[in-house]
Amino acid sequence: MNKAVEEKERVVVRFAGDSGDGMQLAGNRFAAATALIGNDLVTLPDFPAEIRAPAGSLAGVSAFQIHFASRDILTPGGQPNVLVAMNPAALKTNLPELERGGIVMVNEDGFTEPNLRKAEYDANPLEDGTLDDYKVLRVPMTSMTVRATEGIDGVSSRDAARSKNLFALGVVSWMYSRPVDVTQRWIEQKFASKPTLAEANLAAFKAGYNFGETAELLQVHYEVKPAPAEPGTYRGINGTTAAALGLISASVRSDLPLFLASYPITPASELLHELSRHKRFGVRTVQAEDEIAAANMALGASFGGHLGVSVTSGPGMDLKAETIGLGVMLELPLLVIDVQRAGPSTGMPTKTEAADLLMAMHGRHGESPLPIVAAATPAQCFDAALEAVRIAVTYRTPVILLSDTFLANSTEPWLVPDAADLPPLDPGFATEPTNGGEFLPYRRDERLARPWAIPGTKGLQHVIGGLEKEDETGNVNYEADNHAVMTRLRADKVAGIADDIDELVVDHQDGAEMLVLGWGSTFGAIKGAVRRVRKRGGKVARAHLYHLNPLPRNTGEVVRAYDKVLVPETNTGQLVKVIRAEYLVDAQSYTKVEGLPIFAEELDDAISERL
Amino acid sequence: MNKAVEEKERVVVRFAGDSGDGMQLAGNRFAAATALIGNDLVTLPDFPAEIRAPAGSLAGVSAFQIHFASRDILTPGGQPNVLVAMNPAALKTNLPELERGGIVMVNEDGFTEPNLRKAEYDANPLEDGTLDDYKVLRVPMTSMTVRATEGIDGVSSRDAARSKNLFALGVVSWMYSRPVDVTQRWIEQKFASKPTLAEANLAAFKAGYNFGETAELLQVHYEVKPAPAEPGTYRGINGTTAAALGLISASVRSDLPLFLASYPITPASELLHELSRHKRFGVRTVQAEDEIAAANMALGASFGGHLGVSVTSGPGMDLKAETIGLGVMLELPLLVIDVQRAGPSTGMPTKTEAADLLMAMHGRHGESPLPIVAAATPAQCFDAALEAVRIAVTYRTPVILLSDTFLANSTEPWLVPDAADLPPLDPGFATEPTNGGEFLPYRRDERLARPWAIPGTKGLQHVIGGLEKEDETGNVNYEADNHAVMTRLRADKVAGIADDIDELVVDHQDGAEMLVLGWGSTFGAIKGAVRRVRKRGGKVARAHLYHLNPLPRNTGEVVRAYDKVLVPETNTGQLVKVIRAEYLVDAQSYTKVEGLPIFAEELDDAISERL
C-alpha cells in the first residue's frame, strides 16, 4: 500500500527511553543515515547523571535529540516535533518539551503497572487524556520485536527484546524516508563477529520499517530534501572528536609529539579516551593520579619539547590553577582544555554551562595573564584546538581553551579539510646561545616570546622556576624594578597577541541598532535567533568572539557602534563584565543557567523584547 | 657636656645590617620606646628572601624602618632621614633611598676587605666620596661594644660583638631622646634567665647611649613631641597579631570554638604560629599536610559547629579554590584569610603585593559568589577579622579576608578596645525541625541564610554535598528550573549583604573633582598623599573600600559624583576593572608592582599630575 509523502523543511526528533534501552545508539544511527542523505543536522544527547539509575525510574531516562533540515541549521532544536518514548518515565520527563500537536510514539509494552509507578504516574497517561493534544502512536514495540526475531536460533526472547531500539529506529526511518541500506550495512559490520545478533537486530530494524509502511495509523510519511552545502567530503563530528583531531593535526604540522596527561572527569574524560587510541600518531596519554599531577606532567613534557596538553572540567580547573601559574612564570607552551560543566562545586556533572570564563582570566594568584580561546560549535573545536596550540607554541605560554558539555557531546557535519592545507607550525627550538657564548633563556623575540631550549641541547643548559626572574638571564631576582619590568613584559606579551589574531567580524544589517555579541557554544543559538528576528523584519547585528583574551583589536569599535549590546551567556553574565570594564559600554546580559544550552527560540524572544 | 636639642615633627630611621646582626630586634625596641613616648609611628621590616644568605652578602641584608612623628602618620615613610648600616652590603642596598643630606651611621668595624668584596664594592665607600652628600658618622661599633663588655665574666668577645645591635640602638636612642628605662627593663626581663647576657646587652646599649652624649661628631640631638591621640590604652600591633586577636575575640563573642587549619607559607605562617599559642581560649590549630587539607579541615570543623578558619598566601589560595567552592554549595561559615604576597607563582615570597582581588572574586569554577573583606591597616586587621567572621556566620558562607605582607609585618599603635564593647554574635544553631516534623536544611531566613544544624542535634540529621541541591530540602537535584533558582539564591544572598554593611564614607573636599578610591593596604598612602596634596591647596576627595564584595550600596553614587576617579593598587589594576564594569565610570589606575607598598610621596605626585 502506497502512502502519501509530504515534504518538510526541518524536523526535530527525540528518542527517549531507559538508560538500558539503547536510545543513544538509535539516535546516532538515525543521525548517520540523515547525514548521508545530505540534510544538515545537529544532535544533542542527554545522559542521566546516575551511573545506572534503577530501570524505569525518572532518574534513569536517557534521551537523544536530532534536528535536521533541508537548509543549514544551528542548534539541536528547542521543541521536538516527534517524541519516541520507550517507557512511562521517558514520556513523563520529555513530554513537556514536545510541540503541541506533535507526534508521540510510545512503546505500549513499556507501560506496565510497575513502570507507571516508577515514573510516578497515578493513572496511565495513555488512557487518561494526558496525550489528547498530541498525535499518539501506540506501538507494542517489545512484543513486535520479539515476534520479528522468533526462529533465529540462539536468540532468547530476552535478547530479542533488547533490539527494540532498532525497531523504533526502523519506524522513524520510514517516517522520514531515511535510507535502509546505511543502517543495514552498519549492523552487519558492527555484529560481524556475532551473526545471530546481527540477524536479530536487522530483523528488528526491518520489522519497524515495514510496520511504518503497513500500519493503518501511519497515513503519511515525510521527506526532508538535502540541504545546500559547500562541495566537499563531510563527516558527522562532535566537539570531543573534533578537538582530538585538531590536537593531532597540530602535533603533525608542528612535529611536536602530542603528550596528554589528564585525570578522568565528566565530560572531559572522553577526550582522554579518544586520544589514547592514536598510537599511530605517537600520542602519549597518561591517566595521572589527580589534576595537579596531570598539569605538571604536561608542563614537564613541554619542558622536554613535547606538546603538553591537559584536559579537564570545572573542579579540575581549580586544581590546576597553581600549575598554570607556574607555566605563566616558566613561559612554556601548555594547553589546558576546560570542558565546562554546570557548577559550582560538583554541581551537575552531566549538564552544560559556560561559567568558567572569569576563572580562566583571573583564577590564579598574582598577576598571571594568559591567552584564552573558546570553541563555538562542535566542528569548530578542531580549529579552536589548532589556534590554541599555535598561540601556546608561538608565544611560549599556557593557553586555556574553553569548550563545554554541549559542544563535547553534540554532533554536526564537518567539512573535512585537506591536511596539507593546514598551516605548518615551527616550534623554533633554540639551538645556539643567544648572546655570544652565553644563553639568555629570557631574552625575548619581537613578539616578546622567550627561547624554548630543550634538554639534550648542548650549551643551553638553564634552570627555570616559579621565583621571579631577572629580565633576560632568567636568574632569580627580587629587585623592585625588575619585578615591575617582568610583570609588564608578561602582560604585554599576551596583550600583543591581539596583533596576531583575526579582527572581530560583524554580521551587520543596515539599520540595526542592537548587536548580539556571543562567545563559545552560544554561536548556533545566536545565529539562529538573529535569523528568526530578521525573518520577521527585525534589524539586529551579530558578532562572535573566538579569542577571549586578548580581545580582537576592533572589539571596542564594534561594540561602540551600536546603541544596544546584548550578550547571551549560559552563566550569570561574565563576558558582559569584561566588555563593560574594557569599553565602558552599557552591554546587557541575557543569561540562562539551567544546565542546558540556549535555544534560538527563547533567544529570539529575548532579542525581540529588547529591540 | 650638654648638647643642643632640636625639635622635629617627623623622622624616618632605618636600621640595616646582616641577617645575623639583629636589626629587627634593634628596630622593634626602638619602636617600643617610641610608642611609649606617645609618638605616632608605623614600622616596616624588610627581611631577606634567603633563609640565611652568606654573612655579609647583598642577599643577606635585613632592614627595619620606623617612621615616627608628633602628629598622626600613615605609612612607614618613603626616604629615611637616618640610615644605620652595620656592614657594606647594608650600606649598598639601602643608601639609594636615604634622603640627600641625611645621616648615615656606619659600623666602621664592619667595613673589612672581605665584607667590601661580598658587597661588590671595588673601593671602600667610606673613603671614595660615595658618601659626600650625606652626614656620615663612622663608629667602630663592634670594638666599642667589645670594650664596653670587657670584664663581664662568661662573655667571650665573640658573644660581646653580638650585642653591637644594642650599641647602635643606644646611639639612635640618644639621637632622638628616647627613654632609656623602657629598653633597660625589656633587656632585664628578656634575659632574666641569662644574667651575663643581660649584663652584656645592657652594657652595650648604655655604651651606645653614652657615646651619643660624649662623641664630638654628634653635636645636636632631636626631640619628637608626643602626637595628639584619642585618650585610651594603646599598644603597638602588626597585622598578624591584630588578626589573631580579632579571630579570638570573634570566637569569644560568638561562643564558637576557634579552629584554624593551615599549611605553613610565608607570610601567612605567622598567624598560625600566633594562634597556636592560645590554649587558654580553646583555640585548636592544625598544621595540615597541604592547603587543600587545611581548607577541608576548617570546613569539617564548621560542619561540626566550630569557627573554621584557614590562612594562607597566593599559591595556597589556588589550592583551596575547589574547597571554597564546596563551601559555597554547602553554605557553611568558613573564613579563608589570604595574606597576599608578590606573585605570580612562587614569585617573591617575602615581598608585598595585593594582586589576588580578582582571584578572590572569580577564582573558582562555575558561579560561586562569596563575600570579600579587605583590611586597610595593621591594626584594622582586628576589625576586619571580626567583620569577616560576622558575615560568614550570619550568612552561612565562605568569606575571603584579604590582607598582605605589608599589613602582616608592619606595626602601628592600636587603641585597645574594651572587650565588652565588642558586638556579640549569635551562631543561631538550628535545634528544631524547620517544618513540622521535617527538617529542611536549605529553607532560608529573611537574609536567605540557611539553618546551621550541627551533629549531635537529634532529629536534624541531614546530608549536604557538592552536587546541586533542591531548594529547601537540599536533596540532590538536576532539574533545570531548580538550578536556575539555586544559582540566583546563592547570588542574591551574597548581594544582599550590601544592606548589612556600612555605606562608603567619603572624605570629601569642596571643589574636589577627583576621587581617590582605595582598598586594602593602600589606605595609609592614600590618606597621606591626599593630605599632602591638600596642604598645597590641591582639591581631592578620598574613599576606602573595606568590603569588596558586595560593594557598599552607595558606591556607584560616590564614584559618579566626581569627574575623575583614581584607583591606586599594588597590582596591574584590579579594583578598577570592577568599578568600571559595575558603574561604567572611566576610573583610572595608579599601579605599582614592585613588591613594595605604595608611598604617600609617589602617590602625591601621581595625583597632582592628574588633577
Added chain:
Amino acid sequence: MSEHGGNGAVEVASGGNGSPALTKKDFASDQETRWCPGCGDYAILATVQQFLPELGVPPERTVFVAGIGCAGRFAYYMNTYGVHGIHGRAPALATGLALSRPDLSIWVVSGDGDSLSIGGNHLIHALRRNVPLKILLFNNQIYGLTKGQYSPTSEEGKVTKSTPFGSQDHPFNPLALALGAEATFVARTVDTDRGHEADVLRAAAEHRGSALIEIYQNCNVFNDGAFDAVRAKGREANQIRLEHGKLIRFGVEDERGVVRDGGGRLSLADVADVGEDALLVHDAHDPNPSLAFALAHLAERPTGPTPIGVFRAVERPLYAEAMTAELEKAYADAGPGTDDLDALFRSGDTWTVE
C-alpha cells in the same frame, strides 16, 4: 557532650544512651538508592545499616563523610549526619570534624580512585596521625562513576576506556600502603560476606583511632568478577581468615596454612606436610607492622588464597587527644570571657593617653 563514640572508640552494644534500642531503620534514609542493579554497594549498605545499631551511638551522633564516586553516594542513604565532599578530600574534612567534635562517631566512605588516586595523600596522613576515623575503602579496582577507567588498584595491562591498549602501571597494594603509612588498624573484608564484614566493622569501631577497612566490592558493570576468587560462592576456601592469636590456616577443612620459611619469608603450605606447629600464629597486636606487611604481600592480587580480616590493630595515642581534652576543659570550666580578652589585648607593652 556525651561519652559515647568519644574519640572514635565505642564499647559495642553499649545499649545506647538510655534511648530505646536502635534498629536498622534508624540508620536508613528516605532517599532512593541509585546504584546499578547488582552493585556490591547495596550489600555493604545493608550490612552497615544492620550493624550500626549495635554501637548504641544514635544516628545524630554518627557522621558519614564521603568522597566522590559511586561509593560516595553511600552518605545519602544513611539517616545520620553526612557530608558528600569533593573528590579525594574526605579524610581531611573528616579530620577537621573529628578534631573539633571528639564526641562523634565518624565514618569515611570512599572508592579506590577517591582514596588512592587523588586522595592518597590525605589518606596516609590521616592514618599516620591516628585520627579517630573509620575509613571504608570500597575497592572495586575501577572508576565506576566516571564509567570505567582503570584505578590505582587495577591489575597491570587492564584494558579500559582510558587504556585501550592496556594500563601501564603497577597497582598499589592498599593494605601495604596503609601499613607503610603507620596505620594502627588495617583490615580487609568482602562486600557480600555480611557476617565477616560485621565482625571487621565491630573490630574497627572498638579500635581507638583511625581504621582502614578495604572492602572488596564488585562493580558488576565495569569490572565484574574482579574478586570472584575469594568472593564467589564456593570460593570461601580461598579466604585466609586472620584471627588474632590463632593459627593462620584455611581451606575447606582448614587443611592449609601459612608458614615462615628459612629465609624468613611467608608462604602457603599443606598442614599435613608441615605440621600444625609450623603454622604461623597471627599477632594483630604486634607493635611492629612487619608481620602484617608480610601478610599483606602474601597475595599480591585477590586471584588465589587471600588473607582477610584484621591484619593489624595496635594502640597509639590519638592525634591531639591530650591537647583537645585540655582545650575542651579550658573552654568548658571557665569558658574564656571578655575579661580574659581584655587581659590578652593588654599583654605586652601598652601605654596610655589621658
Added chain:
Amino acid sequence: MSEHGGNGAVEVASGGNGSPALTKKDFASDQETRWCPGCGDYAILATVQQFLPELGVPPERTVFVAGIGCAGRFAYYMNTYGVHGIHGRAPALATGLALSRPDLSIWVVSGDGDSLSIGGNHLIHALRRNVPLKILLFNNQIYGLTKGQYSPTSEEGKVTKSTPFGSQDHPFNPLALALGAEATFVARTVDTDRGHEADVLRAAAEHRGSALIEIYQNCNVFNDGAFDAVRAKGREANQIRLEHGKLIRFGVEDERGVVRDGGGRLSLADVADVGEDALLVHDAHDPNPSLAFALAHLAERPTGPTPIGVFRAVERPLYAEAMTAELEKAYADAGPGTDDLDALFRSGDTWTVE
C-alpha cells in the same frame, strides 16, 4: 637520541659519549650558593657534583627537577637543565619529562615537607609506576625555608614555631612508606658521608626505574643535630651498613649484628652471643619487600643503631616503557604525515557533496 641515561639506567663510568671525560666543574653552575653556613645541603651538593661525571651523561642530558624548600634550591647550583617547580609537585613534573624524554637522566631533589607532606601523593604514585626518576629526599626533619615548622618526619612532641606545646602527630618512616608504595629501589645515606653517599647514588643510577634515596641532612639552624647518633664523628658504630648478599653486622669491630628471632621479628644481637650463622644476610633483590620493610622498622628513629645503604633494588618494567618505545618507533620511522591525517579525518562515515 642517544642510548645513554635511557630509561634512567646508566652504565656507570661508561666514559661518556665519546666526549672528553667529564669533571665536577662541568656540573657546577655559576650561581652563588645560598644556604645557611654549615647546612648539610652543601655537602650533598659537593658529593653529587663530584659523582655525576662518573655516569658519563653530559650535563645537557641531565635534568634536575626540584621542589620548593631549601633543598629545592639545589637545582640552581647545577650546570644541567633544571626546573624549580611548585611545592610538592616535582615528581609529577619529572614524570611528564621522563615519559616524553626517556633519553634523559632525571633527578628529583626535594625536602621532607615537599615530598612527604604536600607532595606525598605524587611521590607514592611515581614510585608505584616505577618512573625512571632518581629522587633525592633531603630529610632534615623540619621545614627549613619557612623558618622552622615541624615536618611529617619530625619526632612526636617536637616544639616548633607552629607547635609551641609540642607536635601532636606520629611521623612517617619514609622508607617504610616508599616500600608500602611498591618502590623498586629504596636507600638511605647521610649528607656528610661522601663515600657512602656516592655508592648509594651509583646504585640508584644503575637501577632501571625510580629510586628513592633518603638523605639524612642536618639543618643546623632549625633542627641541629637531629642525626648525630649516626652522623656525628665517632658514631659510625651506629651505622648498620646494608650490603646485598652480606651478613648484616655493625659496630666498631663489626661485633654486633641483626638476627631474626623465633617470632620472626628482627632484632640486634652481639655476634659473640648468637654466632655468625645466626646473622641475617641482606637480600636487596628479594622481589617481596617484606624483609626490606622489616629493616626499615629496625630503627624507628635515627637515635641509635640505624640501617643505611640500599634496602631494596628489584627489577620491574618501567612505566610505559614498551608503549613509549612503540610510540617513538611509530613516530621515528614513518613520522606521521598529512596523508595519515587525511586518512584519520576520513575514518568513519563520510559523505560527499558535489
